[in-house]
Amino acid sequence: xxxxxxxxxxxxxxxxxxDSLEEKEKGIQLATAALLIELINADxxxxxxxxxxxxxxxxxxxxxDNKALxxxxxxxxxxxxxxxxxxxxxxxxxxxxxxxxxxxxxxCMWRVAHADGRxxxxxxxxxxxxxxxxxxxxxxxxxxxxxxxx
Numbered sequence: 001x002x003x004x005x006x007x008x009x010x011x012x013x014x015x016x017x018x019d020s021l022e023e024k025e026k027g028i029q030l031a032t033a034a035l036l037i038e039l040i041n042a043d044x045x046x047x048x049x050x051x052x053x054x055x056x057x058x059x060x061x062x063x064x065d066n067k068a069l070x071x072x073x074x075x076x077x078x079x080x081x082x083x084x085x086x087x088x089x090x091x092x093x094x095x096x097x098x099x100x101x102x103x104x105x106x107x108c109m110w111r112v113a114h115a116d117g118r119x120x121x122x123x124x125x126x127x128x129x130x131x132x133x134x135x136x137x138x139x140x141x142x143x144x145x146x147x148x149x150x
Contacts, residue, residue, distance in 0.1 A: 029058070039127065042120065042126045094134055106131055114148055
């Protein structure tokens with residue numbers, strides 16, 4: 001069973017240039033969902049409002065129906081458990097996201113962090129780390145944080 005999960009995970013996260021547009025999109029969706037779930041797990045409390053914020057962000061970003069959204073979240077949860085670092089996720093983001101898409105991701109992350117009414121120091125640290133890994137300028141990191149508050 002674990003090998004099946006690992007093979008499925010590896011096939012989803014290893015987006016190749018020869019993959020179809022749909023396969024690439026699924027890999028990008030998974031990477032994005034995994035980063036948002038990592039953020040939820042960053043502090044000690046997992047809040048229902050944070051989960052709703054993740055669902056909203058994914059649904060709006062990728063225009064998913066409820067079934068596709070649930071499948072993506074379930075797969076992302078398994079992916080996060082299986083992952084050892086953030087690189088596999090941020091690598092896909094760097095390869096396939098335009099800079100403005102990276103800013104949108106950061107804004108989504110800030111909205112998720114704000115969802116429960118406070119930003120935990122571990123959440124902020126993780127967002128800062130991801131911003132660095134996806135090569136977002138510090139000024140844009142701050143703007144995304146401020147924009148998410150509004």
